[in-house]
Amino acid sequence: MNADQPAIPTIAPASASSVRAVVGLLVCVELVSGFVQGGTVLLTPAVRDMIHLSTAQIQWVVAVQFMATAVSVPVLGRLGDLYGHRRILRIALACIAIGATLVALAHTLPVLLIGRVLGGTTAALLPLEIALCRDRLNHKENRRAVALLAAALALGSLLGTLLTGPIYHFMGDVRYVLWVFVALVAACVLISWTAVPESGKRSTDAMDWPGAVLLGGALVIFLAAVSKGRSLGWGSPLIPAAVLVALALFGVWVRVERRRPDPLIDIRAVANRAVAPHLVSAFIFGVSLLAAPIVSIAYLDSAPEKTGYGFHLEAWQLSIWAGIPHVLAFATSTIAATVAGRIGMRRMLCLAFVLIAIGYGGLMVAHASLPLFGLAYAIAGAGAGLALAGLPTVIVESSATDRSAGTVAVYNNVYTIGGSVASAGFSALLGALVLPHTALPSVTAYLAVWGLCAAGAVIAAVLTLTAPAER
Template identity: 55%
Template structure:
């Protein structure tokens, strides 16, 4: 695939469009695999814990370490991709992932398994690298379609992984065989990057900001560790608050360093500019709604009305069906977002998504006593999610310099994770604090408050985005 940009008369040759679609299809497979591995790991943790003979507390590090490794990998791989080539760094990332999957499948003890999980950190870096590659090789319209498909595939893969990994483990009968399935998928992605993906052509200038990468990595690890463990260790403990303060101080120092560096890891001025900053807030809220809020809604679906006074008492299968409909709808909407953006524009598409997210979570409050109305409101939120997960990375990357495409999407990915981490800790605290007297069962008000916070957050993101664009 040597030419994918339009000719001087604005037309892309048909044979080039065909090859473009084929390459995007390969990248979609990689995102499906990435989502499947990430979403499919959590249901398998009890089996991994039992196979290794470790405690539940120790087993939590299986997800925590990979989560922290992702926070470090995303900005580093994004910048390296802009600097040395997105395909090259995709190959490095997939190689790390494949080796990590193999180590996890073979691991005879927790220490080796955790090493493998750390090597899986670049899973979260695949999307920024793919978006950077697509922006370099495709026209604006094709790039928007590709980003929508990639974001949708990641969400769909995560849903399929969470639903299918347990049945796969039950069918295979051995946790090591199940984990080998992940390794096979990762190896197929390695083959894709070797033979099916072209290299990007534009390169960022300047040296790699190693000091900035180190400062940002340490601050993110400290911050995310404190929030992910805050409910267990206690927020009032000096160790928890001290870790957060150190992380914030280090982050402030990192910002000053980036502002002075000639080739910074992250272009802080561009991120803080009025073209990108409003989308950072929206991305934070997307992390809240996408990563933290669904856990609360699924817990509500499982609550028994005759015992808790609320909920619908659904079985695991029922939760999979009713909870899966919004995610499937999000995938379908996101996959068609590029075509929709051509008709109504990317701004209106993103605003429509934020309106649907606001209305959907407000609907959860109003419809909490009716399963069908609850599912309808949840589906409205799912459609909004589909527009948001495809529209946000697109508007962020298009507002960024062409030689910083992957770095810009890396910022989007990490802000989303930070939003999910902070809100996850807050929501867990609310459910543990607002309980029925004499029990540890959350009250109905706890769930309504969580959905109210999501509604307010989505409305705030909508207002900021609308106000900002109206001034341009």
């Protein structure tokens, strides 16, 4: 054991009933996490007006939170493997609570930025919870627990998206809604101090702070370049220069990690056949999960009398139709463990990506019919639910027991980066393929986005089959 590593306390094993109770508590935490994340996106314009910010400033606030997430998730995940997942879960929840409080109190941009940076640790909760479940549960129960956590995240995001608007309308002041978020997160802090046990297996390595700084710097510069590409223009020399700097830093980080005995991320482990195909699939999954829905909602909202396509839905109709894939994702994620038990995890993931491919292919074919559009959207959502539960499960099961949270954190970052890159790419595509004499996207632009998602899902399905079968 390294000299700077604290002694590991002896932790008594939990009973089966107490373990099930713990999973229930963690599901509550993930439900709140999804609700706050979904509601935060919806309240972005209101928060902008609350502090009298420009559109460019609020976009920078959102970008900063993405950067904080990219940096904090692998760091907190690794710290959880080293010092206990429950301990770091409590710290992350405390940071989120403080951040939510600062956002609710904010009257200036700096205070809002600090609050959103602290809120960026929200994405670290799921890797820590999955690692904690893996440590305390057997193989079968762990799969069920991960599926429930993924389902809770999907359901929470759906509820946050659907209910935050009516709550805001009822309360009449965005600060009141932000205080509701504070209360929900504070309740999660209390939950983490009740019956949640500490993980018993810990890594005996030291924290790789040089690796964390290098990786964090590379991710921040890369995401900053992606987020500012549209405002500065993709032809600006600053964008490719920033991307090259980020790639150079990433290359240095890989060399450093391969030489360290206690790396932040075990490069050789995540690059092997058991993990790498699923990480590439996670990047592709981020495209369809994080970036494509925004494009689909824009299509649903488009007025056919102006564009020749779309359905020009009212706000409440848009919420219902946009919520269809979320409902299906929640439903299929709850049964993912059962499906994997019957046909195997690898086949289930292949099925997930096939459903996503069929769904987005269906959007291309049925984009002129709202019922058929909804059906195709539902099929894609069903596949997303299976992937949402299956990908972190298969990745954590392929990792060393003392690197569970850190490995799931890599998955989380990979699919987040996939969504960020695709958002920038789709934005450029919609801006390039426009109707004559207008700035409105043409239907060809939407078809291209859905076609890319369908093709990516096919690639992910093939990659899944290249991974080793379960033993």
